[in-house]
Amino acid sequence: MARTVKVAVTGAAGQIGYALLPRIASGAVFGPDVRVSLHLLEITPALKALEGVVMELDDCAFPLLDEIVTTDDADRAFEGVNWALLVGSKPRGKGMERGDLIRENGPIFVGQGKALTRGASDLRTLVVGNPANTNCLIAMHNAVGGGIPKERFHAMTRLDQNRAEAQLAQKAGVKVAEVTNMAIWGNHSATQYPDAENARIGGRPVTDVIGHVSWLQEDFIQIVQQRGAAVIEARGLSSAASAANAALDHVMSMEQATPDGQFFSAAVPSDGSYGVEEGLIFSFPVRSDGQGNWSIVQGLELSSFAREKIAATEAELKEERAVIADLLS
Ligand code: NAD
Ligand code: LMR
Numbered sequence: 001m002a003r004t005v006k007v008a009v010t011g012a013a014g015q016i017g018y019a020l021l022p023r024i025a026s027g028a029v030f031g032p033d034v035r036v037s038l039h040l041l042e043i044t045p046a047l048k049a050l051e052g053v054v055m056e057l058d059d060c061a062f063p064l065l066d067e068i069v070t071t072d073d074a075d076r077a078f079e080g081v082n083w084a085l086l087v088g089s090k091p092r093g094k095g096m097e098r099g100d101l102i103r104e105n106g107p108i109f110v111g112q113g114k115a116l117t118r119g120a121s122d123l124r125t126l127v128v129g130n131p132a133n134t135n136c137l138i139a140m141h142n143a144v145g146g147g148i149p150k151e152r153f154h155a156m157t158r159l160d161q162n163r164a165e166a167q168l169a170q171k172a173g174v175k176v177a178e179v180t181n182m183a184i185w186g187n188h189s190a191t192q193y194p195d196a197e198n199a200r201i202g203g204r205p206v207t208d209v210i211g212h213v214s215w216l217q218e219d220f221i222q223i224v225q226q227r228g229a230a231v232i233e234a235r236g237l238s239s240a241a242s243a244a245n246a247a248l249d250h251v252m253s254m255e256q257a258t259p260d261g262q263f264f265s266a267a268v269p270s271d272g273s274y275g276v277e278e279g280l281i282f283s284f285p286v287r288s289d290g291q292g293n294w295s296i297v298q299g300l301e302l303s304s305f306a307r308e309k310i311a312a313t314e315a316e317l318k319e320e321r322a323v324i325a326d327l328l329s
Pocket of ligand 1: 010011012013014015016017041042043046087088089090091092108127128129130131132156157159160188238239240243
């Protein structure tokens with residue numbers, strides 16, 4: 001047992017936390033040779049519920065689980081952590097857009113961004129709480145002064161990638177594993193652009209396998225953009241099992257070297273690639289070197305249709321940024 005990885009999860013007593021924690025503690029994410037320490041942050045009124053979650057984790061008797069810290073103090077939660085999964089925040093209800101949460105949830109990421117710089121150095125942060133891209137922007141701005149490189153801040157669009165892969169596989173009548181290179185561009189919102197033009201099914205362009213161009217340009221995009229709302233409509237609650245699964249897929253993709261010729265989707269600080277304004281937290285096709293570094297895949301072809309969609313989602317992110325400009329220090 002060479003290594004212990006410390007993982008902070010905020011909102012740990014919530015729905016996503018409940019689906020996330022057993023999988024991290026079981027070793028399914030970091031592997032069978034890595035011990036795990038969980039640092040669980042909640043607001044004070046939820047600490048009692050969190051106690052119940054800890055009781056259940058104890059009752060799983062996970063051999064790799066070294067330690068569980070529970071706290072309502074962000075400084076304590078982020079002390080020495082390697083990954084911070086920032087989930088804790090309010091979910092939207094029926095009829096809302098994720099961006100409607102911005103003034104309520106945004107301030108959470110000011111305090112947590114600052115606490116991250118006080119507590120952690122070898123850190124990667126994944127923001128799940130909505131609106132995820134802009135909350136991540138807030139956390140990053142409030143943390144970078146403390147020396148954490150901005151590249152360590154990511155927001156989650158992996159759930160959108162997974163949803164898009166599932167839709168393409170169902171339409172093509174193939175196994176989901178045959179779908180690769182599913183780029184999600186932009187915001188985790190109803191303006192995101194799931195890019196079928198650069199995706200592959202069994203190594204072939206999706207457009208060759210699914211000849212139904214109007215389905216790819218209309219229905220497919222809309223299904224993926226609206227999938228979160230559809231889950232809320234059906235379940236009465238926002239996605240949790242699939243969200244937790246996607247968060248862990250994100251962590252694993254960042255921890256492992258991406259296979260040659262492939263990429264995954266993550267919202268990361270734009271470096272100006274594809275003309276997207278530098279500094280926005282924007283979902284791109286990304287590769288990891290498995291040593292803690294990622295890069296945006298360059299040179300993908302974008303049709304005028306794609307460029308229009310990407311411009312629309314970039315415009316929305318700039319609007320969200322304007323709404324919380326006072327929270328960016
Ligand atoms: P939930 O209401 O079940 O749980 C949220 C938890 O966060 C609660 O236990 C609450 O007490 C806690 N919390 C609130 N403020 C906090 C703070 N300041 N510090 C620490 N904890 C705090 O919600 P959920 O279903 O787990 O969803 C959490 C967030 O994730 C929501 O914003 C939701 O919209 C978002 N989400 C994002 C994606 C994505 O793909 N990016 C997917 C699903 C859900
Ligand atoms: C999702 O995509 O399922 C989450 O962002 C929750 C939501 O509000 O849609």
